[in-house]
Amino acid sequence: MTLIRLAFKSLKNRAFTTGLTVISIAISVALLLGVEKVRVGARDSFSNTISQTDLIVGARTGPIQLLLYAVFHMGDATNNITYKSYLHFKNHEAVEWTIPYSLGDSHRGYRVVATDENFYEHYHYRQDHSLKLEQGRAASDVFEVVLGSEVAKQLGYTLGQEVVLSHGVSEGGPQHDDKPFHVVGILDKTATPIDRSLYITLWGMEAIHIDWQSGAPPEPGSETPASQIKKENIKIGQITAFLLRTKSRVQAVYLQREIDEYEGEPLLGIIPGVALSQLWQGISYAEDGLRLISIFVVISGLLGMLIALYTSLNERRREMAILRALGASPRKVLSLLVLESSVLSLAGLILGVVLVYGALWVFQPIIERQFGLFVPIHAPSSAELSYLGAVLGGGILMGLIPAWKAFRNTLADGLTIRV
Amino acid sequence: MVKVFNSEKQPIVEIRDLEFSYPGSAPVLRIPELKVQRGEKVFIYGPSGTGKTTLLGLLAGVLLCKKGSVRLLGEDLSKMPASDRDHFRGNHIGYVFQMFNLIPYLNVRDNIMLSAQLNAVRRQKLEKFSIRSEAERLARELGLETLLEKPVTELSVGQQQRVAVARALLGSPEMIIADEPTSALDYDHREKFLQLLFKECSQTQSTVLFVSHDRQLEPLFDRCISLQEINRL
Numbered sequence: 001m002t003l004i005r006l007a008f009k010s011l012k013n014r015a016f017t018t019g020l021t022v023i024s025i026a027i028s029v030a031l032l033l034g035v036e037k038v039r040v041g042a043r044d045s046f047s048n049t050i051s052q053t054d055l056i057v058g059a060r061t062g063p064i065q066l067l068l069y070a071v072f073h074m075g076d077a078t079n080n081i082t083y084k085s086y087l088h089f090k091n092h093e094a095v096e097w098t099i100p101y102s103l104g105d106s107h108r109g110y111r112v113v114a115t116d117e118n119f120y121e122h123y124h125y126r127q128d129h130s131l132k133l134e135q136g137r138a139a140s141d142v143f144e145v146v147l148g149s150e151v152a153k154q155l156g157y158t159l160g161q162e163v164v165l166s167h168g169v170s171e172g173g174p175q176h177d178d179k180p181f182h183v184v185g186i187l188d189k190t191a192t193p194i195d196r197s198l199y200i201t202l203w204g205m206e207a208i209h210i211d212w213q214s215g216a217p218p219e220p221g222s223e224t225p226a227s228q229i230k231k232e233n234i235k236i237g238q239i240t241a242f243l244l245r246t247k248s249r250v251q252a253v254y255l256q257r258e259i260d261e262y263e264g265e266p267l268l269g270i271i272p273g274v275a276l277s278q279l280w281q282g283i284s285y286a287e288d289g290l291r292l293i294s295i296f297v298v299i300s301g302l303l304g305m306l307i308a309l310y311t312s313l314n315e316r317r318r319e320m321a322i323l324r325a326l327g328a329s330p331r332k333v334l335s336l337l338v339l340e341s342s343v344l345s346l347a348g349l350i351l352g353v354v355l356v357y358g359a360l361w362v363f364q365p366i367i368e369r370q371f372g373l374f375v376p377i378h379a380p381s382s383a384e385l386s387y388l389g390a391v392l393g394g395g396i397l398m399g400l401i402p403a404w405k406a407f408r409n410t411l412a413d414g415l416t417i418r419v
Numbered sequence: 420m421v422k423v424f425n426s427e428k429q430p431i432v433e434i435r436d437l438e439f440s441y442p443g444s445a446p447v448l449r450i451p452e453l454k455v456q457r458g459e460k461v462f463i464y465g466p467s468g469t470g471k472t473t474l475l476g477l478l479a480g481v482l483l484c485k486k487g488s489v490r491l492l493g494e495d496l497s498k499m500p501a502s503d504r505d506h507f508r509g510n511h512i513g514y515v516f517q518m519f520n521l522i523p524y525l526n527v528r529d530n531i532m533l534s535a536q537l538n539a540v541r542r543q544k545l546e547k548f549s550i551r552s553e554a555e556r557l558a559r560e561l562g563l564e565t566l567l568e569k570p571v572t573e574l575s576v577g578q579q580q581r582v583a584v585a586r587a588l589l590g591s592p593e594m595i596i597a598d599e600p601t602s603a604l605d606y607d608h609r610e611k612f613l614q615l616l617f618k619e620c621s622q623t624q625s626t627v628l629f630v631s632h633d634r635q636l637e638p639l640f641d642r643c644i645s646l647q648e649i650n651r652l
Contacts, residue, residue: 006522009524009529318519319523322519322520322521324505325479325514326509326534326586327505327506327508327534327537328505328509328537329501329502329506332505414476414482415476415479416472416475
């Protein structure tokens with residue numbers, strides 16, 4: 001007890017150095033923990049971009065490519081699939097629901113996704129979050145469009161706005177200006193790629209391509225006027241991909257094989273979780289780099305403590321000799337120094353954790369808004385706890401170096417140190 | 420662990436055939452015999468370079484003799500394990516340095532209390548008194564009662580030395596070793612300081628070993644030992 005009180009009072013006496021040391025450890029701990037939280041948050045946000053979907057089905061291509069265009073609305077589909085194949089699996093006895101996607105058009109750089117009412121009803125992200133309309137309603141008629149939240153915000157669109165889609169996904173493609181859409185709804189923010197697309201109906205997608213011949217627009221003047229197009233008359237020929245939910249999860253694997261071996265046309269079914277983690281693996285070297293940097297920052301924080309304790313040793317030789325005269329063994333002197341470094345490390349650790357949670361509490365909404373990255377505020381995970389344990393252990397180990405030096409000094413000095 | 424020292428006849432310090440040398444050097448001390456009786460106030464005189472510091476190190480159990488024996492309270496220090504020697508010193512010896520006696524980050528009271536807090540036998544000797552009340556009593560006796568809460572860095576040298584005496588005396592150790600504690604004081608203060616020290620030591624019947632190179636204070640002591648005379652080098 002006496003030793004602990006001594007350690008505290010000694011640290012308090014050197015409040016400035018102690019404070020700086022604690023702060024530098026705290027900052028490094030906060031960085032380590034922060035990087036870890038952002039890393040996990042990014043991974044979770046990424047793998048939860050889509051949830052409750054068991055399979056994603058498209059024309060046969062690479063799994064990553066299918067994932068990219070079906071989930072992230074990036075890249076291009078090489079082939080479409082027939083509506084007949086889609087209906088085959090939509091009505092399959094093992095299937096609970098499907099969400100069809102028809103892709104290929106855009107609006108001012110944002111992708112246009114043609115889908116149906118199942119999208120609004122069944123699409124989930126981040127486990128159990130479903131899509132909500134912030135304003136208006138789902139698109140149901142041919143020339144109706146619903147905006148992702150970022151699209152609405154960036155372009156400043158409101159309900160009733162007229163929107164002209166462009167053909168293809170690159171800006172400057174031919175415009176479907178003969179058949180404008182109007183906005184009937186705006187989706188709530190999801191912090192997923194959903195925010196960055198526009199949603200029309202499958203009929204809408206067919207309608208704007210009526211009269212088109214192998215990717216070329218009709219001669220000006222020969223287009224069918226929009227007023228004559230009724231959704232009852234539109235026949236949907238093909239879609240790009242669809243999401244699928246099975247009635248029971250165990251059927252997903254069988255169904256995946258059935259899709260891959262489907263005889264009607266070459267199809268590919270992927271399990272989103274698996275494909276997402278494959279994709280994440282490919283880009284995760286950046287997170288390793290980040291983690292490496294934060295580990296070095298922690299080491300430099302602890303080195304700062306080592307230096308602070310070590311440089312104070314010479315002026316403390318007198319103190320050690322007094323303690324020796326009072327009956328303290330060299331071992332006790334060593335323990336005093338180790339106690340001091342442990343107190344410093346622990347204080348830095350606690351302050352660092354407080355910092356990180358405080359920062360998270362303040363910045364979580366900002367991070368989500370700015371980067372579409374949802375960093376949950378959870379108690380430290382076991383990985384984080386083991387990091388914290390390693391920092392504390394490292395701190396105590398570092399403390400052993402000045403403590404050992406003090407131990408040697410004490411043995412050499414005995415009671416006779418001249419100042 | 421530590422036997423109670425009862426015999427009134429047995430010397431409190433007994434050195435026999437002591438020879439000490441630092442590793443790789445010629446011997447610095449060779450003392451055939453030195454005895455100090457309980458309650459004696461002994462002045463040990465030695466100009467610098469005569470081995471005073473070494474003798475004190477041996478008496479405090481920080482240095483170990485390879486030949487002969489140093490017995491304190493009947494215990495042979497060189498036969499004890501190192502940690503027992505540290506306990507022994509803390510429990511039975513009050514040590515006062517020449518200067519800089521105090522832990523800079525503790526206030527006066529905490530500095531005084533430290534000797535009893537670190538040593539179990541001293542605590543036991545306080546019996547029914549608390550460490551704090553006994554520390555305050557000693558501070559009063561030594562004229563420090565108004566300084567108890569002060570940081571020791573704000574004290575004069577004389578005040579610091581009195582705090583060191585209070586700390587050395589707390590828990591009534593059998594022996595006080597004072598290593599030129601008055602060298603930083605002027606003559607008047609030295610005498611006053613010694614009178615205070617003697618008064619407290621006679622209350623607790625502590626033996627005083629006072630080491631100095633300055634013979635002016637010699638007449639105040641029971642006995643004077645010249646280190647040059649007993650050291651047969």
